[in-house]
Amino acid sequence: MNNYNIAVVPGDGIGNEIVPEGIKVLEVVAQKHGFTISTTHFDWGAGYYIKNGEFLPKDGLDTLKQFDAIYFGSVGLPEVDDTLPAKDYTFKVRTHFDQYVNYRPVRTYPGVQRPLRSEKHIDFVIIRENTEGEFVQVGDQYLPDSENGMGVDTSIFTRKGIERIAHYAFKLARTRRKKVTHITKSNTLINSLTYWDRVIKEIAQQYPDIEHDQMYIDNSTANFVLKPEIFDVVLTTNLFGDILSDLGGAVMGSLGLGGSGNINPEKEFPSMFEPIHGSAPDIAGKNIANPYGQIWSGALLLEHLGETKAANNIMQAIDTSTQQGILTVDLGGNASTSDVADAVIKNL
Ligand code: NAI
Ligand code: MG
Numbered sequence: 001m002n003n004y005n006i007a008v009v010p011g012d013g014i015g016n017e018i019v020p021e022g023i024k025v026l027e028v029v030a031q032k033h034g035f036t037i038s039t040t041h042f043d044w045g046a047g048y049y050i051k052n053g054e055f056l057p058k059d060g061l062d063t064l065k066q067f068d069a070i071y072f073g074s075v076g077l078p079e080v081d082d083t084l085p086a087k088d089y090t091f092k093v094r095t096h097f098d099q100y101v102n103y104r105p106v107r108t109y110p111g112v113q114r115p116l117r118s119e120k121h122i123d124f125v126i127i128r129e130n131t132e133g134e135f136v137q138v139g140d141q142y143l144p145d146s147e148n149g150m151g152v153d154t155s156i157f158t159r160k161g162i163e164r165i166a167h168y169a170f171k172l173a174r175t176r177r178k179k180v181t182h183i184t185k186s187n188t189l190i191n192s193l194t195y196w197d198r199v200i201k202e203i204a205q206q207y208p209d210i211e212h213d214q215m216y217i218d219n220s221t222a223n224f225v226l227k228p229e230i231f232d233v234v235l236t237t238n239l240f241g242d243i244l245s246d247l248g249g250a251v252m253g254s255l256g257l258g259g260s261g262n263i264n265p266e267k268e269f270p271s272m273f274e275p276i277h278g279s280a281p282d283i284a285g286k287n288i289a290n291p292y293g294q295i296w297s298g299a300l301l302l303e304h305l306g307e308t309k310a311a312n313n314i315m316q317a318i319d320t321s322t323q324q325g326i327l328t329v330d331l332g333g334n335a336s337t338s339d340v341a342d343a344v345i346k347n348l
Helices: 015-033 046-052 060-065 084-096 159-174 192-204 217-226 238-252 292-304 308-323 337-347
Strands: 003-011 036-041 069-074 101-107 123-129 133-142 150-156 179-184 211-216 233-236 259-263 271-275
Touching: 003 015, 015 036, 015 069, 015 292, 015 308, 015 337, 046 084, 060 084, 069 292, 084 133, 101 238, 101 292, 123 159, 123 238, 133 238, 159 179, 159 192, 159 233, 179 192, 179 217, 179 238, 192 211, 211 217, 217 238, 233 238, 259 292, 271 292, 292 308, 292 337, 308 337
Parallel strands: 003 036, 003 069, 069 271, 123 233, 179 211, 179 233
Antiparallel strands: 101 123, 101 259, 133 150, 259 271
């Protein structure tokens, strides 16, 4: 019987409420599909930083490296400097483990009312470049307290970085509706993003069976709202993907519905699965957070490990639960966090 070792990092805020519910679902689905998961819990994040002065211990990455996958909630607390969570935890794991694909699917949930008038079925995946671009954190502040103060952040787009994310997107499109829309702003970012466009177009030529088009980020935000059904694989830079995926969550009906994977496709390192949102301190500790995105992230984790049947089973149980009206406050319902997980488990 296959056993998978999963590192569990709930992090802060609602992470501590939705991750345990997600684990319950994983344990039940594993039992049903004839494999086991062993979970090891790590209390890292902003809360850990308050006590220990760091988000994870010095040997934290070496520890995580031993696992088959990481099941993550989110990090950040109002009382901790908010430049630290990404730098000292999320980006650290993503870059050191070469998780260059951020896989963020968007789709309609049955029984969930969406903010859009269109009732058309939506099913697309945002493929966000996850290790470079605008988020490399290369830059500085010069004399910030003076009247000549300035701040600079540099974006870095490498051929290697663009090629590998483009290959991933085009290969993924082959398993879907065979269309890649790449998001850009090369009309104004005339160095970095013209290069992004150029390398993606070169890679596109190797996939003549895939329809490929290019869309500016400003136009794509409008199209996410006006005609989201036109998208299949949306290939974006790190910053644009960050913004578009919150919009994707909103289009589904709530940020709490979005699951995601930070994936190292070569499987040289563990991949990390987390909901698209943050630690939501405004609703933490009330057992009202929506755990569907966290549970979906568990399905993506199982899919990555090759347990496709179990992953599909989770998705079907999620759909049955939303269809039955098991909805949290953000979706206009009154189910608690644990009510949702209980319903999903019952529907597995
Ligand atoms: P957020 O995503 O935590 O919350 C935005 C809004 O969405 C809030 O009103 C929140 O209540 C709501 N929301 C989010 N998830 C929800 C869920 N599952 N169910 C119901 N409602 C939900 O973003 P915000 O407020 O900008 O950031 C809060 C903290 O999270 C910050 O410290 C930020 O740095 C951190 N953060 C961490 C991320 C990560 O660990 N990957 C990603 C994004 C933000
Ligand atoms: Mg984000």
